[in-house]
Amino acid sequence: MTVITITKTELSDGLAALRKGYKLFGPVAEKSSYTFRELEKDRDPDFSYQNTRLSPKGIVFPQSEDMFTYTLDSTREDAHFLKEAPKDYSPRVIFGIRPCDAKAVSLTRMNFDTRAYRDPYWMGLFEATTFVGMACDTPCQTCFCTTAGCGPYHEEGLDVLISDRGDHYLAKPLSEKGRQLLAVAGWLKPAEADFDKNKAAAEAKIGSSVATDRLASADTLALYGADFWEDISFACINCGTCTFVCPTCWCFDIQDEVHGKTGKRARNWDSCMFPIFTIHTTGHNPRGTKLHRVRQRFMHKLKYFVDKYEAGIMCVGCGRCIRACPVNIDIRNVCGLMNSRAAENVCAEGK
Amino acid sequence: MTGYTDKIREIAKRLLQSCQVEMVIGFRQGSVPMMSEPCMVRRPEDVDQLMWDSHCGINLANYLTDRKEKIAVFAKGCDSRNMVTHIVENKIKREQLVIVGVPCQGMIDKRKVAEMATAEIVSVRELNSKIEVKTTAGEESIAKAEVLQSNCRVCRHRNPVIFDEMVAEPVAEQADVDPYSDVRAIEAMTPDEKWKYFDDLLAPCLRCYACRNACPLCYCPTCFVDEAKPQWVGKGQDPVDIRTFHFLRAYHCAGRCTDCGACARACPVGIDMRAFTKKLNKDCFDLYGWEAGMSLETRPALDVFKANDPGEFIK
Numbered sequence: 001m002t003v004i005t006i007t008k009t010e011l012s013d014g015l016a017a018l019r020k021g022y023k024l025f026g027p028v029a030e031k032s033s034y035t036f037r038e039l040e041k042d043r044d045p046d047f048s049y050q051n052t053r054l055s056p057k058g059i060v061f062p063q064s065e066d067m068f069t070y071t072l073d074s075t076r077e078d079a080h081f082l083k084e085a086p087k088d089y090s091p092r093v094i095f096g097i098r099p100c101d102a103k104a105v106s107l108t109r110m111n112f113d114t115r116a117y118r119d120p121y122w123m124g125l126f127e128a129t130t131f132v133g134m135a136c137d138t139p140c141q142t143c144f145c146t147t148a149g150c151g152p153y154h155e156e157g158l159d160v161l162i163s164d165r166g167d168h169y170l171a172k173p174l175s176e177k178g179r180q181l182l183a184v185a186g187w188l189k190p191a192e193a194d195f196d197k198n199k200a201a202a203e204a205k206i207g208s209s210v211a212t213d214r215l216a217s218a219d220t221l222a223l224y225g226a227d228f229w230e231d232i233s234f235a236c237i238n239c240g241t242c243t244f245v246c247p248t249c250w251c252f253d254i255q256d257e258v259h260g261k262t263g264k265r266a267r268n269w270d271s272c273m274f275p276i277f278t279i280h281t282t283g284h285n286p287r288g289t290k291l292h293r294v295r296q297r298f299m300h301k302l303k304y305f306v307d308k309y310e311a312g313i314m315c316v317g318c319g320r321c322i323r324a325c326p327v328n329i330d331i332r333n334v335c336g337l338m339n340s341r342a343a344e345n346v347c348a349e350g351k
Numbered sequence: 352m353t354g355y356t357d358k359i360r361e362i363a364k365r366l367l368q369s370c371q372v373e374m375v376i377g378f379r380q381g382s383v384p385m386m387s388e389p390c391m392v393r394r395p396e397d398v399d400q401l402m403w404d405s406h407c408g409i410n411l412a413n414y415l416t417d418r419k420e421k422i423a424v425f426a427k428g429c430d431s432r433n434m435v436t437h438i439v440e441n442k443i444k445r446e447q448l449v450i451v452g453v454p455c456q457g458m459i460d461k462r463k464v465a466e467m468a469t470a471e472i473v474s475v476r477e478l479n480s481k482i483e484v485k486t487t488a489g490e491e492s493i494a495k496a497e498v499l500q501s502n503c504r505v506c507r508h509r510n511p512v513i514f515d516e517m518v519a520e521p522v523a524e525q526a527d528v529d530p531y532s533d534v535r536a537i538e539a540m541t542p543d544e545k546w547k548y549f550d551d552l553l554a555p556c557l558r559c560y561a562c563r564n565a566c567p568l569c570y571c572p573t574c575f576v577d578e579a580k581p582q583w584v585g586k587g588q589d590p591v592d593i594r595t596f597h598f599l600r601a602y603h604c605a606g607r608c609t610d611c612g613a614c615a616r617a618c619p620v621g622i623d624m625r626a627f628t629k630k631l632n633k634d635c636f637d638l639y640g641w642e643a644g645m646s647l648e649t650r651p652a653l654d655v656f657k658a659n660d661p662g663e664f665i666k
Contacts (some may be wrong), residue, residue, distance in 0.1 A: 011467050018524070018573060031621065032462060032465070032466055033620075033621070051469065053619075053620065054557075063557070063587075063588050064587035064588040065401040066590075140471060141383070141384075141471060141472075141473060141487075143384060158481070166613050180391075181377070231390070231391075234389065234390060234391050235388045235389040235390060235409075237413065237561065237564035237565050237617065238564055239559045239561035239563075239564045239565070239617065240557070240558070240559035240560060240561075241557075241559045241617075241619040244557050244559050244619075245619060253586065255585070255586050255587070257585050266587055268586050268587050268588075271559070274560075274577070275577070276573075276577045276579075322382070322383060323383065324619040326409065326561050326565055326616065326617030326618075326619070327388055327389055327409060327617075328381040328382060328383065328386040328387065330382040331383060332382070
């Protein structure tokens with residue numbers, strides 16, 4: 001595919017042109033961190049970020065999203081009928097998403113877009129969105145993407161990948177959606193350049209890793225019953241931080257909220273770390289202790305997902321859960337324990 | 352404070368070897384700079400994972416709730432006050448605990464260090480009153496006093512108020528601190544300014560409940576935000592619901608909060624929700640001369656009626 005060159009001035013002009021056809025989301029500095037926001041006129045994305053505190057998953061999977069509205073006023077003909085909440089699926093672009101977060105959207109899609117069921121809300125926003133990635137030349141200390149099936153120049157889930165070359169940018173279109181966006185922005189100047197020139201250097205900067213090679217062959221019940229879960233889960237306070245900052249966590253809860261006689265049915269991010277995530281109406285909770293819940297989170301990401309989808313781990317190595325955890329529970333350590341325990345099992349069985 | 356580590360291991364080993372306790376609750380080295388991980392040790396041969404430094408800000412009283420074992424636990428001044436509160440509130444029995452006091456000189460706020468550092472932090476080393484910060488761009492030295500947690504700066508109870516033994520001699524208490532200047536600054540605001548202040552404060556809240564869960568006081572089997580019948584508060588991102596959560600959480604801590612700072616420390620988005628609890632701490636102090644968790648003998652201020660309790664509000 002042809003690589004496009006964009007000067008820094010052209011980038012600003014192009015973003016202005018994009019705003020006419022797209023809602024523009026990009027990273028901006030807010031207080032002491034970076035976050036993705038809709039960029040109003042004259043506000044350009046700030047590319048000095050390493051990564052944002054929260055992933056941009058909320059743009060396709062909002063933390064709170066109305067699904068239906070209804071009235072309980074019996075004098076009205078439409079009383080008790082659920083009506084579709086108004087939706088805006090106009091074109092939008094996430095400009096400057098990191099490759100890890102884009103791959104996370106692809107992993108999430110496996111859950112929301114299946115042969116049996118397509119989630120209309122997630123798909124509506126997903127299909128409306130063009131993903132423009134910013135390759136990651138300065139990864140964080142906690143990044144381990146290269147061993148989590150991803151990397152600083154990983155292209156999966158992206159429509160365009162951009163690489164910062166100091167005085168200009170190179171853009172690599174990766175889909176028809178991406179080519180359209182480049183045309184709308186007026187970025188069409190082909191370049192005779194090696195797009196991947198900095199890729200190896202960026203990958204070499206990823207200083208930490210996880211071993212996942214034995215997870216698929218590991219015995220599920222042996223991992224489930226492993227003796228390390230008490231030690232791993234001891235510090236956990238069962239907050240939702242790890243799941244909320246995770247770009248691949250997709251669980252939600254559906255709630256009805258009524259004010260007076262009008263109500264809405266909304267869905268909100270949920271977390272397997274919360275006891276009420278699994279509590280039954282009988283009062284029984286099959287994951288009644290934090291050990292159950294911590295084990296579930298790691299088993300889901302590193303074993304059940306691996307077995308069900310055969311697409312690697314449900315983690316892209318962004319390191320957010322490591323940085324944000326109030327008590328320093330580190331998925332790299334847990335993955336290492338699970339993978340080495342898997343190896344022990346293999347040896348014990350003489351395979 | 353790194354000098355405590357050897358003594359902590361020695362005490363833990365002795366208590367486990369002599370079967371005085373079944374487990375020891377302390378901290379072990381974290382995997383990222385400026386973090387330590389609460390941990391439990393059951394075997395004498397494992398005590399070497401225990402350590403102590405200025406990043407042990409999580410309140411270990413939180414790990415004692417409803418435990419049945421005989422436990423040795425390390426306690427800073429604030430932790431010890433929460434242990435008193437736990438005992439008074441019947442969340443653990445005094446005779447289950449061997450409280451090992453750790454005189455505290457303040458915990459480091461990793462966000463402040465990150466803000467002062469010129470690049471991403473690779474490692475942090477503590478040297479008495481200074482910390483040496485190694486970043487991806489080089490090395491820099493920062494005075495520890497500049498990067499203390501804001502609650503530690505105004506702490507008047509650095510030494511444990513209850514203990515069975517101490518890892519070191521008590522440290523000097525900070526006498527000349529004004530713990531409530533920030534509360535007075537908010538009290539002096541106009542109602543509009545207060546709205547704006549608290550709206551800005553809570554704007555990034557994710558409702559992950561890390562503040563609630565890091566707090567030793569929040570041990571209800573089902574928190575009011577998790578109740579479904581009746582549902583007291585909406586679960587979405589409506590600012591009214593977010594405020595309701597924070598206001599009620601703070602009120603549930605009234606007369607019980609020791610300002611240990613675990614809530615603010617745990618918050619993944621940097622909200623200092625102590626702005627709420629500190630106002631109530633100040634009111635308790637002004638109205639009843641009450642500071643939480645100072646004694647096993649005195650009933651908490653909101654637990655007793657006294658004839659001379661202030662009553663102007665019902666006139």
